[in-house]
Amino acid sequence: MTAARALVVDDSAINIDLTVFVLRANGFVVESARSADEALARVRAFRPDVILMDIQMPDVDGVEAVRRLRQDPATAAVVVIAFTAYAMKGDEQKMLAAGCDGYIAKPIDVATFGQAVRARLEAGRPA
Numbered sequence: 001m002t003a004a005r006a007l008v009v010d011d012s013a014i015n016i017d018l019t020v021f022v023l024r025a026n027g028f029v030v031e032s033a034r035s036a037d038e039a040l041a042r043v044r045a046f047r048p049d050v051i052l053m054d055i056q057m058p059d060v061d062g063v064e065a066v067r068r069l070r071q072d073p074a075t076a077a078v079v080v081i082a083f084t085a086y087a088m089k090g091d092e093q094k095m096l097a098a099g100c101d102g103y104i105a106k107p108i109d110v111a112t113f114g115q116a117v118r119a120r121l122e123a124g125r126p127a
Contacts, residue, residue, distance in 0.1 A: 004121055007048035008032040009039040009065070010083070011057045015106065019052060019083075019113075026114025036065035043075055050121045052083040052104070055095065063098045070099040079121050101125055 006028045008019045016032045023030045031046050033039035037060055039051070051069070055062035062082065069075040082095035085106040092103040102120040104113070 003027055003029045004050065004118065005029045005046065005048045006031075006117065007039060007043060007046055007051045008083075009034075009036065009051060009057075009062070010054040011035060012054075015054070018110075019108065022108065022110050022113050023117065026118065028114070028117070036060035036062060039065060040068060043069070043078070048078060050079045050081060050117060052081050052117070053100070055082055055084040063095070066095075066099045077125055079125055081117065081120055 004027070006023050008016055008023070008030060009032070010016050010019070011034055013034070016034070020030045020032055031042065031048070033042050036057055039053070043051070053062040053066060062084070066080050069078060069080060079101045080099065081102040081104055082100040083104050083106065095103050104116060
């Protein structure tokens with residue numbers, strides 16, 4: 001079986017380092033991007049199975065990046081998980097309404113994070 005490919009999008013180098021480390025330890029092939037624009041440029045070449053998208057980023061935020069991914073036939077089917085510390089009441093529903101397939105709040109639980117990402121990926125995109 002081919003290893004799942006994950007793209008981690010976050011403007012924080014510390015968050016990227018931890019997330020990439022945990023996902024690689026769980027068998028994922030991982031690349032990262034520090035901005036939504038960088039992620040949108042990278043996604044076509046890397047062809048991830050899942051994208052972990054930070055929502056609060058300078059310039060283009062994660063919600064707008066997800067909208068752009070969903071509008072492009074080449075990326076519309078990629079599983080996108082909102083990955084954010086922005087965990088106010090109603091935020092999960094807002095992220096799902098914007099086109100995210102799942103929601104994981106920061107800080108992550110390193111013991112369960114890889115399996116949570118894999119489970120969401122295996123569930124696929126809603127029909």
